[in-house]
Amino acid sequence: MELRQLEYFLAVVEERSFTRAAARLHVAQPGVSTHIRRLEQELGQPLLDRSGPAVRPTQAGTTLLPYARSALSAVSGGRLALDELAGLVRGRLSVGVVTSCSTVPVADLMADFHRSYPEVEIHLSEASSDRLVAGLRAGELDAALIGVASKPPPGLHHLIVVDEPVVAGVVPEDPLAARDVVPLAELCERPLICLPRGTGVRAVLEEACESRGVPMRITMEAADPHRLVQLAERGLGAAVLPAPFARRHGDRTRGVEIVSPRIRARIALAWSAERGMSPAGQAFLDLARAALTPV
Structure with missing residues (x-):
C-alpha cells in the first residue's frame, strides 16, 4: 500500500469523480484509476462503487477512509514538524465556527494568524455545532468554535470563551x-x-x-x-x-x-484530544488562547 494510492483514493471519494480528482491532483485520469485499481487488488476488495453518476465508497471503502486520512495526515504532520524545526510554519489550517457566532472576533483571529503565518493556507467554514464536532473527530478541522451544553462532547479538549x-x-x-x-x-x-x-x-x-x-x-x-x-x-x-x-x-x-x-x-474553542495537532493548528491554538479570555 502506497501513500499515493491513499491520496488518490481520498481525492476520488471527496470529489465523487475520477475526472475531478485527477484535475485536483494535477495528474492524468487513467493514472488515478490505475493506482486505485492496484490498491483494490492488494486489499482484495472493491473500494469504490462506480455504477452510478457519482462515485461512492463501498462498505470496504468507508471502513478504509478514516485510516487513509490518518495516514496522510501523519505524513503531512511529520513534514510540517520538520519545517517548524527550521523556523517555518506552513501547510493548511482548517477552522470551523458555529453559525452566527458573532460574540467571538473570528475575523480578527484569522487576520492575526495570516499576518503571523502568511505561508499557511487558511480554510474557514461555518456549520452547526454537531457537524463541527464530527469534523474535529474526523480530522477534517484543526479547531472549532462550538456551542456546548453542560457536558462538552467526549474526545475533545475545550476552552469556554x-x-x-x-x-x-x-x-x-x-x-x-x-x-x-x-x-x-x-x-x-x-x-x-x-x-x-x-x-x-x-x-x-x-x-x-x-x-x-x-x-x-x-x-x-x-x-x-x-x-x-x-x-x-x-x-x-x-x-x-x-x-x-x-x-x-x-x-x-x-x-x-x-x-x-x-x-x-x-461557546468553546475545541480541538481533538485524540489526534496530534499540526504545527499550523498548534500555532492557531496558541494565538486563539492568548487572544480569547477564558470564562
Missing part, C-alpha cells in the same frame, strides 16, 4: 415583557421559536426540559438568531436565544431571563 444567559425574546406589549425572569415550565406552555437541533442553545434547552420533565413545543426554527427575533417581533412565539441578540433588538424585543433552571449559552 463565551458564557451568557439564554433568554425568552418577546414583544414589548407581551405581559411577560414586564418581568425579569420566567420559569422554564411556564415558558414552555407557549409556542417557542428556537435554533435547530445540533446547536448549543437548542442542546441546553432540551437538556433543561428533560431534567425537569417539561415538554416543549417548538413551532418554528431558524439558524440565524436575528431571524428568531424577527419571528418573535411578529407575535409568532417566544424566541429562545442568547441574551446579546435580544439586547441588539431592545427597541422591539424584550429579553426575559429563563430560570428554574437558568440556562446558559456557551
